[in-house]
Amino acid sequence: MDETTIKATIIILHGRKTILGGKKLKTPELIVPDNGSGAAGCTAAFTISVSGDVAPPFLVVEGGKEGHAFVMVSHADGGRPDTIPLSYRLQDGAVVSRRTQPGFDRSIFDVFALHFAKFAMNFYRYESKILALDGAEVHLSPTGLTRLLAAGVHVFVEPSKISHMLQALDSPTSFGRFQPGLRGCVLVLSHSCVIAKRALSVLDLVECVGMAADTAFTRDSLVSAFKRVGMWPLDPIKVSIEE
Amino acid sequence: MNSSDRPQLTQLRPFPALRGALSRAKRRRRDQPRGCPLKQSRPLPFHVFVVTWPLSEPMAGSPGDLRPTCPPPSKTPRTFDQQRDSLESLLPRYRSEHWTAARLEDESSVSRSRVRTFLSNAAKPKRLGRPPFLTLEEEMLLARYVRVQAMIGMGLTPLAFRHKCAEYIGTLLAAHRAAVAAYFGGTTTPYQSFVSSFLRRWPEFKRYRVGTLEMGRAQNSRPDVVARWFAALTFSYRDERIVLGSQV
Numbered sequence: 001m002d003e004t005t006i007k008a009t010i011i012i013l014h015g016r017k018t019i020l021g022g023k024k025l026k027t028p029e030l031i032v033p034d035n036g037s038g039a040a041g042c043t044a045a046f047t048i049s050v051s052g053d054v055a056p057p058f059l060v061v062e063g064g065k066e067g068h069a070f071v072m073v074s075h076a077d078g079g080r081p082d083t084i085p086l087s088y089r090l091q092d093g094a095v096v097s098r099r100t101q102p103g104f105d106r107s108i109f110d111v112f113a114l115h116f117a118k119f120a121m122n123f124y125r126y127e128s129k130i131l132a133l134d135g136a137e138v139h140l141s142p143t144g145l146t147r148l149l150a151a152g153v154h155v156f157v158e159p160s161k162i163s164h165m166l167q168a169l170d171s172p173t174s175f176g177r178f179q180p181g182l183r184g185c186v187l188v189l190s191h192s193c194v195i196a197k198r199a200l201s202v203l204d205l206v207e208c209v210g211m212a213a214d215t216a217f218t219r220d221s222l223v224s225a226f227k228r229v230g231m232w233p234l235d236p237i238k239v240s241i242e243e
Numbered sequence: 244m245n246s247s248d249r250p251q252l253t254q255l256r257p258f259p260a261l262r263g264a265l266s267r268a269k270r271r272r273r274d275q276p277r278g279c280p281l282k283q284s285r286p287l288p289f290h291v292f293v294v295t296w297p298l299s300e301p302m303a304g305s306p307g308d309l310r311p312t313c314p315p316p317s318k319t320p321r322t323f324d325q326q327r328d329s330l331e332s333l334l335p336r337y338r339s340e341h342w343t344a345a346r347l348e349d350e351s352s353v354s355r356s357r358v359r360t361f362l363s364n365a366a367k368p369k370r371l372g373r374p375p376f377l378t379l380e381e382e383m384l385l386a387r388y389v390r391v392q393a394m395i396g397m398g399l400t401p402l403a404f405r406h407k408c409a410e411y412i413g414t415l416l417a418a419h420r421a422a423v424a425a426y427f428g429g430t431t432t433p434y435q436s437f438v439s440s441f442l443r444r445w446p447e448f449k450r451y452r453v454g455t456l457e458m459g460r461a462q463n464s465r466p467d468v469v470a471r472w473f474a475a476l477t478f479s480y481r482d483e484r485i486v487l488g489s490q491v
Contacts, residue, residue, distance in 0.1 A: 049488065049491065050488030050489065050491045051487070051489040054490065062335065108377055118295070122490070124487070124489055124490060127482035127484075127487070127490055128485065128490065129485075129490045130479060130480075130483065130485055130490060130491050132491075139303065154479065154483055156476065156479060157473075158472065159463065159468050159472055160463060161459045161460045161462075161463040161464075162454070162460060162463050162464045162468065164460060164467070165464055166469070166472060215427040226491070228489075230473070231476070231491060232488055232491050234473070234476065234480060236470065236473035236475060237471065239469055239473075
């Protein structure tokens with residue numbers, strides 16, 4: 001499992017998709033769509049398996065209210081607005097949680113642990129499983145680790161600052177494919193938001209994450225990511241210290 | 244009895260007890276401000292509307308409450324920042340050259356009362372919470388040590404800083420060490436917030452990050468660390484009978 005931060009504002013500013021450079025304009029203007037509530041950024045945690053399976057993603061979006069994230073969607077015909085969960089744009093079983101700083105802390109890790117334990121219980125129920133995490137302090141929550149252990153998931157913590165060598169998700173075939181895909185999705189959606197004169201909503205951001213994950217995490221790419229770090233098949237010689 | 248027989252007012256000698264009271268009453272009358280107008284209850288003409296600012300709707304209550312009420316006067320700061328800055332800049336000269344408060348008042352062009360208030364507060368700075376454990380001289384010594392260490396390229400991490408303080412405390416007398424233990428919660432090593440408190444008291448010291456993420460990665464990615472991790476992973480695979488790729 002590894003998490004990645006998604007900053008929509010920075011992606012849009014660096015992408016410079018919609019630039020106006022008219023005759024009377026001395027300096028070209030960059031048009032950026034307004035950010036809806038919580039659409040500035042989020043943190044996505046993915047868990048992948050050697051067999052090419054991807055656990056339902058776990059997202060943390062900006063918001064003061066704890067628990068599952070819902071949004072109000074208004075209809076064009078002026079009907080009564082609906083409340084929909086943000087996770088419905090992702091695959092089944094995905095969880096989107098809210099936190100004021102859209103990142104992990106121990107309580108969020110506990111929620112993640114509960115979410116992953118549920119998934120792991122339905123997946124080779126009576127077999128032991130290994131979950132490799134980086135050694136961040138926010139992952140060392142006794143409640144979450146106990147939940148995972150109860151579900152038969154043994155947590156294996158990677159040494160500090162070398163997750164780029166030992167973490168399969170940090171390899172170019174997983175996050176290396178996910179991040180460019182996500183940037184492309186966000187830029188396309190922001191461009192359409194500018195044309196439609198509407199704000200980039202948090203729902204759009206979640207949709208981008210789902211699309212990018214579906215495209216990036218294919219079975220072949222995940223197998224090659226685990227091979228690269230030498231976790232499966234177990235091969236310590238695969239890790240090159242000079243990298 | 245004609246007027247010449249009557250005693251003149253100036254010749255009247257009041258009782259001795261009333262002498263002081265009369266003089267006090269005269270003085271009080273003299274002390275009253277001259278421009279103070281008498282209380283007037285003249286009604287305003289009909290075409291004059293008295294409206295307070297901001298215009299507010301009258302609230303429910305007796306008709307007496309409908310009268311326009313003046314907003315409370317805004318409280319002006321006793322000493323403005325600019326005045327305080329000028330006073331603080333002149334304070335060293337006041338102390339070294341033994342100025343009087345009047346001289347300071349002339350130099351800073353601040354009123355006498357504010358100068359006196361500033362002087363009474365400047366000597367005793369208000370601080371919240373318990374005082375720092377080390378005295379000012381000890382902290383100066385510590386600050387000099389930190390500066391020298393940084394100068395020779397041996398800048399201290401927060402942990403090393405706390406250990407150095409603990410080394411210093413270890414050289415103190417037993418009674419003093421007991422006081423340290425009482426102050427720091429049963430240990431002679433200062434707690435983590437000691438460093439941040441020290442840095443707040445000495446703003447010339449700044450924390451900085453040594454190296455970059457890449458440097459940290461390069462330092463940590465030693466062959467022995469990787470070998471140990473894979474050894475543990477191998478053991479875990481064998482112990483937990485991990486035979487399928489789906490279990491990882």
